[in-house]
Amino acid sequence: MADIQLANLVKMESPQAVLDEAITVVARFSADTDPLAIRSAFDQTVSLYQGEWEHTKGCNTDYHDLKHVTDCFLAMARLFHGAVQTGISFSPRQVHQGLVAALLHDAGYLQNSEDGEGTGAKYTAYHVRRSMDFMQQHFAAFGLQENEIHASMAMIHCTDLNCELASVPFPDKTTEQIGKMLATADILAQMADRIYLEKLLFLFYELEEARVQSYRDELDLMHQTEDFFIHMADRFESQLSSSNRFMVHHFKARWKIDADLYQQAIDNQRTYLTTILKAVDDDPRDRLRRSRIVEAVKNKYA
Secondary structure (H helix, E strand, C coil), rough: CCCCCCHCCCCCCCHHHHHHHHHHHHHCCCCCCHHHHHHHHHHHHHHHHHCCCCCCCCCCCCCCCHHHHHHHHHHHHHHHHHHHCCCCCCCCCHHHHHHHHHHCCCHHHEEECCCCCCHHHHHHHHHHHHHHHHHHHHHHHHHHHHHHHHHHHHHHHHCCCCCCHHCCCCHHHHHHHHHHHHHHHHHHHCCCCEEEEHHHHHHHHHHCCCCCCCCCCCCHHHHHHHHHHHHHHHHHHHCCCCCHHHHCCCCCHHHHCCCHHHHHHHHHHHHHHHHHHCCCCCCCCHHHHHHCCCHHHHHCCC
């Protein structure tokens, strides 16, 4: 088990498999957290992203998609578990709030049914605010109580990479801790995904639609991602109280693996990205072969 990869533990392409693992993990550290309520919130999220809600379109962003949401959800459950192993306590309601915040942290990318222009990517710059608004409007459908809205919105606020967390009006220290864990789970879920490098090509076109003028083309985004790895490692330490440290405690307790498999996956991504970008005679995109994403990007944006 010592050298097992993160992607091999759970079938991450299956929402049901992700939910089952999350419920198993939560039961290990918070027996009083209602698993049926978590399942209901998860199922509501899946139906939301699949376009089954009356006034909301299904997800049409290829980078910020349902799989990223379910990846973040499981990462959040794992961080909760790891944090409890270190002696931190959360009430059952706080666990539910944090998991729902993980499910809805990117709901701001979803378009209203009457919005016929482009995709939800156009909301990139203010999707976090829209996610918070969605939470405030639909909290009851996800098993939240009215007096929990403020805390849950503050947790989502933490996922804004441009946000100074000192400015977030947390109702209490535990909410702040959970918010930082959610922001950590969001980053880990993206960068440890086995198809992260391939999905960067989708991310470029989302940012282009949003008129974020930070990258000249797909390759420029890939090159700047090398610095993004460094920036996120600093963010974990300087902004998020090194909440990623909880992962190793989770894997040790759940799988008897004394390692942070998320960080190992991220390190492998970074090493491979550096390798393919150094090959001056080759297009690095030709070395990204997982899930036929490069081919899908070429077909979609030819």
